[in-house]
Every structure is written in C-alpha cells, then in structure tokens.
Amino acid sequence: MIELQNVTVTRGGQTVLREISLSLKGGEFIGVLGPNGAGKTTLFRTILGLQPVSSGNLRVFGEPARRGNPAIGYMPQTHATLPGGNICGFDVLLNAAQGSHFGLPLASAKLRAQVTAALEEVDGADLARRPLAKLSGGQRQRLLLAAALLGTPKLLLLDEPLISLDPAAQAAMIALISRLQKAHDLTVLFAAHDVNPLLGVMDRVLYLSGGNAALGTVNQVITSTSLSRLYGSEIEVIRAGGRIFVLSDRPDEHHACNHA
Amino acid sequence: MLDYDFMRHAFAAAGIVAVLAGLVGYFLVLRGQAFAGHALSHVGFAGATGAVLLGVSPLAGMLGVTVLGGVLMGALGEKLVQRDIAIGVILTMSLGLGLLFLHFFTAYATAATSLLFGDVLGVDLPTIYALAGLAALTLAVLGFISRPLLFASLNPELAEAKGVNLRALGLVFLGLVGLTTAASAQIVGVLLVFALMVGPAATAQRLTVRIAPGLALAAGLALTEAWSGIALSYFTDWPASFWIASLSGGVYLVSLAI
Numbered sequence: 202m203i204e205l206q207n208v209t210v211t212r213g214g215q216t217v218l219r220e221i222s223l224s225l226k227g228g229e230f231i232g233v234l235g236p237n238g239a240g241k242t243t244l245f246r247t248i249l250g251l252q253p254v255s256s257g258n259l260r261v262f263g264e265p266a267r268r269g270n271p272a273i274g275y276m277p278q279t280h281a282t283l284p285g286g287n288i289c290g291f292d293v294l295l296n297a298a299q300g301s302h303f304g305l306p307l308a309s310a311k312l313r314a315q316v317t318a319a320l321e322e323v324d325g326a327d328l329a330r331r332p333l334a335k336l337s338g339g340q341r342q343r344l345l346l347a348a349a350l351l352g353t354p355k356l357l358l359l360d361e362p363l364i365s366l367d368p369a370a371q372a373a374m375i376a377l378i379s380r381l382q383k384a385h386d387l388t389v390l391f392a393a394h395d396v397n398p399l400l401g402v403m404d405r406v407l408y409l410s411g412g413n414a415a416l417g418t419v420n421q422v423i424t425s426t427s428l429s430r431l432y433g434s435e436i437e438v439i440r441a442g443g444r445i446f447v448l449s450d451r452p453d454e455h456h457a458c459n460h461a
Numbered sequence: 462m463l464d465y466d467f468m469r470h471a472f473a474a475a476g477i478v479a480v481l482a483g484l485v486g487y488f489l490v491l492r493g494q495a496f497a498g499h500a501l502s503h504v505g506f507a508g509a510t511g512a513v514l515l516g517v518s519p520l521a522g523m524l525g526v527t528v529l530g531g532v533l534m535g536a537l538g539e540k541l542v543q544r545d546i547a548i549g550v551i552l553t554m555s556l557g558l559g560l561l562f563l564h565f566f567t568a569y570a571t572a573a574t575s576l577l578f579g580d581v582l583g584v585d586l587p588t589i590y591a592l593a594g595l596a597a598l599t600l601a602v603l604g605f606i607s608r609p610l611l612f613a614s615l616n617p618e619l620a621e622a623k624g625v626n627l628r629a630l631g632l633v634f635l636g637l638v639g640l641t642t643a644a645s646a647q648i649v650g651v652l653l654v655f656a657l658m659v660g661p662a663a664t665a666q667r668l669t670v671r672i673a674p675g676l677a678l679a680a681g682l683a684l685t686e687a688w689s690g691i692a693l694s695y696f697t698d699w700p701a702s703f704w705i706a707s708l709s710g711g712v713y714l715v716s717l718a719i
Contacts, residue, residue, distance in 0.1 A: 251621060268623075269622070269624025273622075275619055277616075277619055288491070288615060288670055288671075288672060288675075289670035292671055292672045293615050295672075296611040296615055296616075297615075297619060297620075299608050300609050300612020300613070300616075300625060301612070301620075301625060302608060303605050306608050307673070332670045345619075348619055
C-alpha cells in the first residue's frame with residue numbers, strides 16, 4: 202500500500218530522511234515514533250505529495266504521491282491557537298468536506314449527511330454546534346479526526362493526536378482510533394512521542410531518528426541494540442511494569458523519547 | 462431626507478459599499494488579518510494623494526495602490542501578514558508619504574479631510590456606478606473562491622494536503638481586500654475603513670457560530686450601521702463618518718457584553 206525505496210528527503214538544505222526503504226501493508230496500525238525533528242511530519246508530508254522526494258521511489262497505493270489524494274485522511278498537528286475560534290464544529294467540517302472545489306459555501310443535504318456521519322464516527326455529535334474556541338483539547342482532536350475521515354479514506358496519517366492530552370483523554374483517543382481502524386479496515390500511521398500508550402494497539406512500529414528508519418514489531422525495533430544503531434549513539438531500553446523506557450545519554454533526546 | 466439628490470446618492474453608495482465591506486470583512490476577521498486590512502487603507506491614502514498630485518482621479522490611484530499592496534502582502538504570505546510591527550511600519554510610512562504628496566499639492570486643502578475621514582454626502586453618480594462595478598467584480602470573485610478560502614482559513618494544513626493552493630488564495634483574497642478598502646474609503650475615509658470592514662464582521666462572529674448566517678449578519682449590520690449613520694448625520698448635522706464609526710464600535714461593544 203505504501204512503498205519507499207531508497208527515499209531521501211531534504212528540506213532547507215538538511216537531509217531529513219536518508220535512503221529509507223520500507224513497505225507497509227493495508228490494514229496495519231503503525232506507530233511512528235522518534236524524537237522531535239526526526240522527520241515524522243516530513244514523512245507524512247511526503248506521502249501526501251506536499252514534500253518532494255529528492256531521490257528514490259515512493260509509491261502510495263501503487264502510484265506516485267500526489268496532492269489531494271482522496272484515499273488519504275490527514276490529521277495535522279494542532280497548534281495552540283486555531284483561527285476561526287468562533288465557528289462551530291459542523292461548519293468547520295462542512296468546509297473541510299467541500300473546500301477543495303470552487304464555489305459558494307452552500308452545502309447539499311448529502312454533504313450535510315456526510316458531515317453528520319463523520320461526527321458520529323468520533324462520538325462527536327455534541328461538537329456540531331459548539332465554537333472551536335470552547336472545545337477542550339480532546340474534543341478538538343476528535344473534530345480534526347472527523348475531518349480526516351471525510352471522503353472515506355483508506356489510509357489515515359495522524360500527526361501527534363495525543364499532544365497536550367491528559368492520560369485519560371489519550372487512552373480514549375487511542376481506543377477511538379483503534380475502533381475506527383478495525384471497523385473500516387484502515388491503515389493508520391500514528392505519530393507519537395511515547396511508545397507506551399500505543400503498546401496494545403500497534404501492529405508494527407516505525408522508528409525514525411537522525412534521518413534513519415527502523416520498521417518492525419516493538420520487540421524487534423525498541424531494543425538497546427536496534428535503537429543505538431538508529432541513533433548512532435548509546436541508547437538503553439528498559440522494560441519495567443509493562444512499560445518501556447528509552448534512555449539516551451544525550452539529555453535532549455532523553456527528554457524527547459521518554460515522555461512516560 | 463430622500464428629496465435631495467446628494468442624500469439619495471449617499472444612501473446608494475453607502476449601501477453598496479457596506480454590503481461589500483461586511484462580506485469581505487467576515488473573511489478578513491476569520492483569517493485574523495484585520496490589521497493588514499487597516500494597513501492597506503493607509504497605503505491607499507498615499508495612492509490617492511499621489512494620484513491627485515499627478516492629476517489622476519484619487520479613486521483610481523487608491524485602487525491601484527491598495528490592490529498592488531494587497532497582492533504584495535499576499536505574496537509575502539504568513540511572514541508579513543501576521544507581523545504587526547512590519548505592518549505598522551508600512552502603515553506609518555504610507556501615511557507620511559501621503560502627507561508629503563498633499564504638501565506638494567496645497568491647492569486641495571479639503572482633499573485631505575475627505576480622504577482621511579470620508580465624504581459620503583459628496584458622492585456623485587459616476588462614483589456610484591464605479592462602486593457598483595467594483596462591488597460586483599469583488600463579490601463575484603469572492604463567491605467563486607469562498608469554499609477553498611474558508612477551508613484554507615479554518616484548517617490550512619488539511620486544505621493544503623487536499624490540494625488547495627494556500628498562497629494563491631491568500632494573494633487573490635488580499636487583492637479583493639484592496640478593492641474593498643478603496644471602495645470603503647470613499648464612504649468613511651481611509652482612517653475609518655475599520656468601521657465598515659471589521660466592526661460588523663467581528664460583531665457577527667460573536668453573535669453566531671454558523672458561517673452562512675454570520676455572513677448575512679455581517680452584511681446586514683454594515684448596511685444598517687452605514688444607513689443609520691447617514692440618517693443621523695442628516696438630523697444632527699454631525700459628520701456621517703463619525704456616526705458610522707460610533708455605531709460600528711458601539712454595536713461591537715454591546716455584542717461583547719451579550
């Protein structure tokens with residue numbers, strides 16, 4: 202479903218992804234992990250066709266990546282301040298559903314039904330009439346997830362959906378996404394800082410660091426040997442109480458990967 | 462009141478401009494670019510006074526400069542549009558430049574006041590036709606781009622991923638803001654363009670969370686405030702721009718309290 206062969210991506214003169222090769226099957230739940238700046242967002246933007254590949258070959262559903270592919274649902278990372286804080290959830294989604302075409306923002310009954318259905322998928326019927334500014338972090342993430350589900354995509358790219366959520370809201374978000382993935386047989390790429398919340402739901406993990414990538418099961422990838430090779434420095438992985446701790450001798454990376 | 466030609470002209474011109482400014486302003490407020498719109502009107506002041514100096518019509522000079530300024534701001538993109546200091550500097554320099562042009566063209570002593578604060582009672586028929594044409598053009602383009610513009614305003618990253626060209630939209634939109642600014646300045650003057658473009662739209666966004674009713678409300682409020690301002694000016698003999706600005710600000714303040 203997604204094939205990368207020796208893909209290199211450079212941004213502003215810096216190599217973000219270096220000669221990465223991997224293959225993702227349909228229906229998989231992939232946790233995309235790695236420290237800040239490891240290229241998680243860049244990988245997503247490359248799959249979306251927003252970021253050109255410098256060299257190598259990228260195939261999405263057997264075709265080159267292209268912007269506006271309706272088979273991909275995308276949930277961007279949320280910013281602290283969203284514009285349009287006084288617009289209600291339903292209208293935000295309505296515009297996400299019809300915004301790729303020119304014309305007046307008058308929605309058909311069919312489109313309204315689509316938006317209502319997307320809101321129901323994320324248990325968000327109560328978000329329809331409330332303005333964005335009045336939503337909690339978890340509610341806002343559910344609204345963005347509903348926007349990603351519009352147009353019945355086969356692949357979901359979720360960029361840090363857990364960011365700024367408390368543990369209970371994180372667990373609810375993961376349960377919701379896992380349920381949607383199974384119900385619609387979706388392929389999910391789920392970017393996160395910390396591996397632990399995702400341990401029960403992931404099929405495989407894609408770990409990015411320093412331009413390199415490692416893909417495999419948690420037990421294959423998140424080990425001292427594998428991560429030390431990926432980071433190019435000494436990494437210690439400790440398992441305790443059903444949780445995984447990634448310790449680095451570099452304080453910045455230590456902070457970034459050990460958000461437990 | 463409507464027995465006089467100049468009053469009928471004032472109502473017609475203010476009506477056209479108010480609806481235009483209310484609708485364009487709704488998007489401007491939604492995108493958080495109100496200050497950029499304000500700066501464009503000051504750029505327009507330099508354009509209008511420069512045009513007078515060169516013997517061209519002030520409306521033409523203002524139009525040329527505001528549209529160019531809007532497109533330039535759009536081309537610079539997010540970098541400039543959300544930087545209030547850079548915008549403030551441009552605004553101040555434009556106002557200074559406008560003053561210099563006026564200084565060279567001393568014959569027009571009242572020109573400055575009418576450019577800065579508007580002269581709705583002095584609108585003639587050809588100006589009304591020009592404003593109607595401008596409004597029709599602007600609203601046609603705005604209507605055409607309104608779906609992707611809303612998408613790009615509310616969810617830029619997703620819109621980009623779905624194939625919306627954010628930069629081109631931002632550029633065209635600020636061009637439209639330039640046109641609207643020049644039109645609004647004919648009624649309330651460059652210093653008070655905010656009254657028609659931002660006040661009603663900001664009030665509408667406080668009063669409804671829906672987009673379509675919000676747009677209708679912004680246009681309706683702008684129209685009501687503009688016409689009430691002219692009527693009040695007729696009965697009190699105070700300047701219409703004062704009344705329009707006061708109504709715009711007052712209604713917004715009341716909406717804050719609701």
